Amino acid sequence: MFSLGRELPGALGRTGTISTPHGEIRTPAFIPVGTRATVKAVLPEQMAELGAQALLANAYHLYLQPGADIVDEAGGLGAFMNWPGPTFTDSGGFQVLSLGAGFQKTLSMASKGVEADDVIAEGKNRLATVDDDGVTFKSHLDGSKHRFTPEVSMQIQHQLGADIMFAFDELTTLMNTYGYQVESLARTQDWARRCVDEHRRLSATRADKPAQALFGVVQGAQHEDLRRQAARGLVPLGFDGYGIGGAIEKDNLGTIVRWVCEELEPHKPRHLLGISEPDDLFTAVENGCDTFDCVSPSRVARSSRVYAMTGRYNLLVAASRRDFGPIDPACDCYTCAHYSKAYLHHLFKTKEYVAATLCTIHNERFTVRLVDDMRAHLEAGTFADFRDDFLARFYG
Known part of the structure; x- marks a missing residue:
C-alpha cells in the first residue's frame, strides 16, 4: 500500500x-x-x-x-x-x-x-x-x-x-x-x-x-x-x-x-x-x-479569514475595502487570479454565499500547495531552507 x-x-x-x-x-x-x-x-x-x-x-x-x-x-x-x-x-x-x-x-x-x-x-x-x-x-x-x-x-x-x-x-x-x-x-x-x-x-x-x-x-x-x-x-x-x-x-x-x-x-x-x-x-x-x-482552512474561510505568504488575515478589515489586489499575489488559485480583496470584502459585508466559496478555494489551495511544496523540497534535499524561509515570512 x-x-x-x-x-x-x-x-x-x-x-x-x-x-x-x-x-x-x-x-x-x-x-x-x-x-x-x-x-x-x-x-x-x-x-x-x-x-x-x-x-x-x-x-x-x-x-x-x-x-x-x-x-x-x-x-x-x-x-x-x-x-x-x-x-x-x-x-x-x-x-x-x-x-x-x-x-x-x-x-x-x-x-x-x-x-x-x-x-x-x-x-x-x-x-x-x-x-x-x-x-x-x-x-x-x-x-x-x-x-x-x-x-x-x-x-x-x-x-x-x-x-x-x-x-x-x-x-x-x-x-x-x-x-x-x-x-x-x-x-x-x-x-x-x-x-x-x-x-x-x-x-x-x-x-x-x-x-x-x-x-x-x-x-x-x-x-x-x-x-x-x-x-x-x-x-x-x-x-x-x-x-x-x-x-x-x-x-x-x-x-x-x-x-x-x-x-x-x-x-x-x-x-x-x-x-x-x-x-x-x-x-x-x-x-x-x-x-x-x-477542517480549519474551509472553516476560517467562511468567516473571512484567509492565508497568504505573509500570514493569515481577515478580509473584513477596513484596509481591504479599496484594495484591488488578490488575497496573495504568489497564489495560483482561481480566486486570486480573478477576484480582488475589495470584492471579497464587499461579499462578506453583504453576506453573499459566494464569499465562502471563493475564500475556501483559496485557503484549501494554499494548504494543499504548501504541503506539495514540502514534498518537492524533500525530494530536492532543500526542505530545511524552504521551511526556514517560509516560516520567517509567514510568522515574521
Whole structure:
C-alpha cells in the first residue's frame, strides 16, 4: 500500500506513495475535510482543480444523515459525492466523544492544568458515556439515542466505502488524569483488536467491493510512556497504516509525533489527525507524518479569514475595502487570479454565499500547495531552507 521515497537526513521526514483502489496519493499530502460528503461551499470538481489528492469524510455525521446504507447503495462515498479519487473516513470517535464532553474543537485547551476523570465543558450536558464495550450517545441533531462499538464503526465505514478508514478509539482530553489515560489506552487497544477482527470479517463478506485499508489510532495524550506503549501495541495487529490522534498542545506536537513514529513500522503510512496550520505541518512532516486532515482552512474561510505568504488575515478589515489586489499575489488559485480583496470584502459585508466559496478555494489551495511544496523540497534535499524561509515570512 505504501512505497517509501526519499528520507530527510537526520530526521524522520520522508516522501512516499500511498496506493488505493481509486488512485495514488503522493506524500506528504494534505487531505481536505468534506465532513458530510462535501467540502463546505466548494464542488468536488473544484477540489480536484486546486490539487487535492484525496478527501476525508466523517462516519458519525454520515451515519446520522443520510445513513451509511444510502451511501452504500449509491456505490460508496466517492460515487455518492462525485469524487473519483481516494477517500478517507474517520471512525466517528472524535465527534461522539468531543460532543459528549461539550468541547467540540477545543477538547484540550479549555482548562489547562485542571485534571479530572469526568470532563465536561461548563454549561454543557453530557451527550456520550463510555464503557469497555463502546459508547452510548445522543445525536446532536435531535437527541435520539445511539450506540457505537468497534464493530458498529467498522460496519458503518465499510458501508461508506472509503479507501482508508480508522479504527474506533477513545478520545481523551489533556484534563483527564494519568490514571484515566492508562485505563483509556487499554480500552482503545482492545477496541483496535476488535476493529481488525470485524474489518477482516466484513472484507470477506463484501469481497465484491473495492478493498479498504484500516489504520489504527495512537492515543496517549502527552505522556511519552503511553504514546510509545500505544504505538507498540498496535503494530502486531496488522494495520495498514496509523493515525496519530488525541489532544496535543502545540508546543509538544513535534516531540509527540517523533515518539510515535520512532515506534511504528517505517514501511506503513502515518496520518496526523486534525492539523493544518503551517508551522504544525512543517513540524509534523519533519518528524515522520505522511498525511494530514483538518477542517480549519474551509472553516476560517467562511468567516473571512484567509492565508497568504505573509500570514493569515481577515478580509473584513477596513484596509481591504479599496484594495484591488488578490488575497496573495504568489497564489495560483482561481480566486486570486480573478477576484480582488475589495470584492471579497464587499461579499462578506453583504453576506453573499459566494464569499465562502471563493475564500475556501483559496485557503484549501494554499494548504494543499504548501504541503506539495514540502514534498518537492524533500525530494530536492532543500526542505530545511524552504521551511526556514517560509516560516520567517509567514510568522515574521
